[in-house]
Amino acid sequence: MRGGLLHRTIVASGLLAVIVGATFAVLLSMIAQLREAGARAQHSDEVLVVANRLERLVGDLETGERGFLITAEEDLLQPWQAARAEFPEQATTLERMVADNPAQQARAREIAQAGTSYIQDYSVPLVAAARRDLNSARTVTVIAEGKRRIDAIRTDFDRFVAAEQDLAGARQLRSEAADHRAVVVAAGGLAGSILVIVVFAGYLSKAIVRPVRRAATMARRLAGGELGARTPERGVGEIGVLERSFNTMARSLEETREELTASRARIVAAGDQARRRIEHDLHDGTQQQLVALVLDTRSAEAAVPPELPELKAQLARVADGLGGALDDLRELSRGIHPAILSEGGLGAALKALARRSVVPVLLEVDIQQRLPEPVEVAAYYVVSEALTNAAKHARASVARLDARAGDGALKISVSDDGIGGADARRGSGLIGLTDRVEALSGTISVSSPAGKGTALRVELPLDGR
Ligand SMILES: Nc1ncnc2c1ncn2[C@@H]1O[C@H](COP(=O)(O)OP(=O)(O)OP(=O)(O)O)[C@@H](O)[C@H]1O
Ligand SMILES: [Mg+2]
Numbered sequence: 001m002r003g004g005l006l007h008r009t010i011v012a013s014g015l016l017a018v019i020v021g022a023t024f025a026v027l028l029s030m031i032a033q034l035r036e037a038g039a040r041a042q043h044s045d046e047v048l049v050v051a052n053r054l055e056r057l058v059g060d061l062e063t064g065e066r067g068f069l070i071t072a073e074e075d076l077l078q079p080w081q082a083a084r085a086e087f088p089e090q091a092t093t094l095e096r097m098v099a100d101n102p103a104q105q106a107r108a109r110e111i112a113q114a115g116t117s118y119i120q121d122y123s124v125p126l127v128a129a130a131r132r133d134l135n136s137a138r139t140v141t142v143i144a145e146g147k148r149r150i151d152a153i154r155t156d157f158d159r160f161v162a163a164e165q166d167l168a169g170a171r172q173l174r175s176e177a178a179d180h181r182a183v184v185v186a187a188g189g190l191a192g193s194i195l196v197i198v199v200f201a202g203y204l205s206k207a208i209v210r211p212v213r214r215a216a217t218m219a220r221r222l223a224g225g226e227l228g229a230r231t232p233e234r235g236v237g238e239i240g241v242l243e244r245s246f247n248t249m250a251r252s253l254e255e256t257r258e259e260l261t262a263s264r265a266r267i268v269a270a271g272d273q274a275r276r277r278i279e280h281d282l283h284d285g286t287q288q289q290l291v292a293l294v295l296d297t298r299s300a301e302a303a304v305p306p307e308l309p310e311l312k313a314q315l316a317r318v319a320d321g322l323g324g325a326l327d328d329l330r331e332l333s334r335g336i337h338p339a340i341l342s343e344g345g346l347g348a349a350l351k352a353l354a355r356r357s358v359v360p361v362l363l364e365v366d367i368q369q370r371l372p373e374p375v376e377v378a379a380y381y382v383v384s385e386a387l388t389n390a391a392k393h394a395r396a397s398v399a400r401l402d403a404r405a406g407d408g409a410l411k412i413s414v415s416d417d418g419i420g421g422a423d424a425r426r427g428s429g430l431i432g433l434t435d436r437v438e439a440l441s442g443t444i445s446v447s448s449p450a451g452k453g454t455a456l457r458v459e460l461p462l463d464g465r
Contacts, residue, residue, distance in 0.1 A: 006237075008236070030178060214232065414456045
């Protein structure tokens with residue numbers, strides 16, 4: 001994908017590789033230059049050593065022949081002989097060593113020629129003449145000639161050495177400059193590489209780490225049930241795709257939950273409606289018929305003549321039985337749907353529940369107005385189930401009922417001082433309450449530590465969501 005993370009990472013890594021590679025290439029070339037400059041400086045030293053040696057040979061020639069002229073001792077000619085033999089080879093070596101520098105090479109050649117000429121044209125004939133006749137060889141002219149030649153050779157040497165030292169100095173300067181350049185390039189390359197790495201790390205953090213963290217935070221919130229959580233869609237490439245997918249997933253989860261809540265509410269409402277209809281049918285139909293039958297039977301009982309006591313007693317039993325059946329039916333229809341809720345509202349219905357409860361109830365009800373019908377019905381069943389449970393399971397001596405409406409919600413709390421240990425998995429009452437309450441976007445909690453009683457808390461929003 002162009003502009004994707006892989007593409008950007010490859011480009012950034014390539015840039016880094018180019019900068020680091022270029023820095024190292026320049027450094028390598030600097031090192032090569034430094035080595036060359038070092039080698040040149042060493043070469044100059046070697047040239048100077050050979051030049052010194054050559055100059056010493058010339059000195060040996062002069063001292064040898066002079067000593068011989070004075071003493072005529074052949075022994076003194078030994079260094080002269082050695083210098084004579086060695087000079088040509090050393091002179092060639094010197095010339096070869098400076099072959100890359102024409103000016104120095106010319107000076108070296110001059111030294112070689114002057115030296116060779118001194119040996120062949122002056123020193124050797126002088127020694128030969130001295131062997132023949134010492135006094136005739138020791139003339140002032142001859143000695144002055146020797147001195148002139150030697151001085152000329154020394155001047156050549158001085159020129160050669162001075163030039164070589166200049167060269168060595170210039171090379172030293174060049175080497176130091178190369179040294180300095182290498183340090184600057186190395187420092188610059190290092191700083192550039194660090195900068196690129198820092199920029200790259202910053203970019204990675206901005207483009208990948210931070211968005212992934214945001215997405216992880218959002219995923220955590222989603223997992224905690226906060227389906228309204230969203231992450232900003234600012235990421236590039238695949239990260240952007242990830243952020244958009246997360247938001248789409250959250251939206252679709254939220255919609256699914258809303259649909260589920262709505263369908264739960266519809267199911268609960270449909271059940272309530274059916275119960276209301278049955279209660280209504282029982283009240284208006286069967287109950288009225290039973291009332292009429294009780295009244296008819298009582299009238300028939302009253303009309304029976306005294307001489308038929310058996311029949312009178314039988315009719316009385318039938319009327320009592322019908323009355324009992326009527327009471328049972330009333331109780332039954334109250335369980336199906338409490339008529340008092342529709343007629344008197346939640347406050348009255350809760351008071352009636354408390355009155356009928358087997359466990360005595362401390363009542364605190366603060367509900368001033370009629371609430372939405374689904375809320376009233378749900379609240380009624382919550383209290384009814386909680387009080388029935390307290391009677392059935394808790395072995396409680398007293399129960400407490402608090403119900404108050406305000407701040408957009410109805411809050412109900414039913415607690416008992418019984419044995420605790422309520423567990424919704426063991427029956428269907430508490431689970432049914434959860435369904436009812438959550439269908440109205442309410443919350444329900446049961447706290448029931450063993451031996452410490454049970455407290456059921458419910459909060460229902462009143463805005464009809
Ligand atoms: N107030 C309470 N004190 C002690 N235990 C309780 C209390 N309320 C419930 N329980 C325990 O929790 C279980 C689950 O209660 P729930 O109301 O869901 O079912 P049930 O009362 O057993 O049956 P149903 O309500 O369906 O008729 C009960 O069986 C009971 O063991
Ligand atoms: Mg129950």
